[in-house]
């Protein structure tokens with residue numbers, strides 16, 4: 041498969057990855073692969089394009105949105121996480137989902153704790169929405185990147201933090217948190233009464249012996265305070281497949297907090 045890639049045709053690609061690369065440079069700065077999407081993904085997209093690109097018939101009939109049950113089934117099958125498809129919502133991309141959740145669950149001035157280094161758009165979203173950023177650095181030690189629960193506790197104890205934006209598996213370190221570490225996080229967020237926004241968009245790229253554990257699957261208490269954001273863009277290599285429409289079949293947000301707020305998106309939310 042690797043040998044099928046041809047540098048001269050890659051260099052002619054119009055996407056941001058290759059079109060901005062200087063001649064002779066191999067761009068590796070953005071999270072997308074050079075392999076084409078899997079044949080099953082290509083076939084499904086082609087069928088959709090050829091059959092019907094009209095407005096879907098789901099308005100007022102959310103139970104007919106096929107993505108929600110498919111997402112719940114996939115989570116059950118892959119991670120043993122059983123969730124109700126009812127509160128699953130679709131967004132154009134992860135950052136849009138994050139913005140929607142921050143908008144309904146926090147106010148300007150509220151604190152948002154986030155592991156750093158971080159996916160840069162998350163930093164821009166938090167500060168651009170006038171929420172206070174509480175960076176919690178991952179620390180590089182002999183055994184690899186270490187999650188610093190004590191530092192997180194300190195940041196949270198400073199007060200005013202409403203949200204923990206958890207990125208697990210973590211980009212850019214690649215760290216996958218173990219159950220014990222996730223349980224330590226769950227205990228902290230319970231103690232500080234936080235909403236957890238859990239970006240799990242890299243979960244399909246976890247390899248044995250590591251295992252992805254959805255934060256919301258830890259316990260019913262964790263699930264009740266968690267909004268999970270996930271996306272097909274990484275594992276299925278379809279990052280540009282986003283349509284500016286709420287029916288876009290990409291990232292999903294499971295278990296809104298509380299469910300009604302996400303749907304109604306009140307301009308002056310108080311959670």
Ligand SMILES: Cc1ncc(COP(=O)(O)O)c(C=O)c1O
Nearest residue numbers: 071133134135159211241271273
């Ligand atoms: C941690 C993290 N979350 C979200 C995204 C964006 O995902 P999407 O393009 O599916 O919205 C990225 C992209 O690199 C990322 O690294």
